[in-house]
Amino acid sequence: MxxxxxxxxxxxxxxxxxxxxxxxxxxxxxxxxxEKTDEQDLSDLEVTESQLESSLVQESDQEATDEAKVLTAEDLPDPDKIEVGGSFASFMGANVDPTAKAAALKALWKQPQYNEIDGLLEYALDYSNQPKLSAEQSAEIAKKIFRHVTKKEDEVKEQELAQAAEDHATESADESTTASLSNETHIDSEAPEDILDIESDDLSQNAPDSEGETKETVV
Structure with missing residues (x-):
């Protein structure tokens, strides 16, 4: 047990x-x-990254080669065969031959969506056959066009005339003032001489006579 x-x-x-x-x-x-799985995944990831880097290098080299190469009409599709509304982006690259680009643009503008014109477009009118204007109509148009210029010139002339009249009035006023001052100065210069003459006359009337006699004063 x-x-x-x-x-x-x-x-x-x-x-x-x-x-x-x-x-x-x-x-x-x-x-x-x-651990083995992680190692395998890491190895696969490294291989994938290596392949991706190699692919990127090849693509960059290919792009550099494509950019360096000038594309001609033989390297591009026929622009006249592109359907309506199709893309012309392949012709717009910097390395496209200008002749091929011009041909593509010409084909693009021929498409019907760019040829619709309504009657409201000013550039759709025909300006090649305009009626000739008469001399009176030409003069009237020139008058309307240059009326602002002539108006400005008239205003300048009026201002010059007004300034000249003002200057003339100022000069006249200055001359009048100068003449008035000259007359007053002349009168002031003559006044003492008259007073002296009056005093000399008074003295001659009250002076004693040649015999030494004094006249009696009449009251």
Missing amino acids: SNKPSGLFSRWTQRRQQVEEERLAEEAATARAQ
């Missing part, structure tokens, strides 16, 4: 250890498989 429990416990312990070892072994195998 005493050995059975110990034997059962021993078997249970061994089984638990086996299960744990199997689990650890399975995890290790899974980890190794994951």
Whole structure:
């Protein structure tokens, strides 16, 4: 009886250890498989990147070669055979021959969507056969065109005449003022002489006669 429990416990312990070892072994195998998968993915990624870089280098070299090469009409499709509304982008490159580009544009403008003209377009009128104007009509048109110029010239002349009249009036006023001042100065210069003459006359009337007699003062 005493050995059975110990034997059962021993078997249970061994089984638990086996299960744990199997689990650890399975995890290790899974980890190794994951590592191999990661290594394979990394290797594939490196190969893909290498191929992509090589492809990009080849494309860039091809583009450089294409840009350096001048495309002529033989290298491009026939522009007259492009359907209505089709793309002419291949003719617009910088390396396209100007002659081929001009031919493509000519074919483009021939398409019907660019030839629709309505009656409201001013450039659609015929200006090649205009009626000749008479001398009176030409003079009237010239008068209307140059009326602003002549008006400006008339205004300038009026301003010049007004300025000349103002200057003349100012000069006349200055001359009048100068003449008036000159007359006043002349009168002032003559006044003392007259006073002296009057004083001399008074003195001569009241002066004693030659015989030394004094006249009586009449009251």
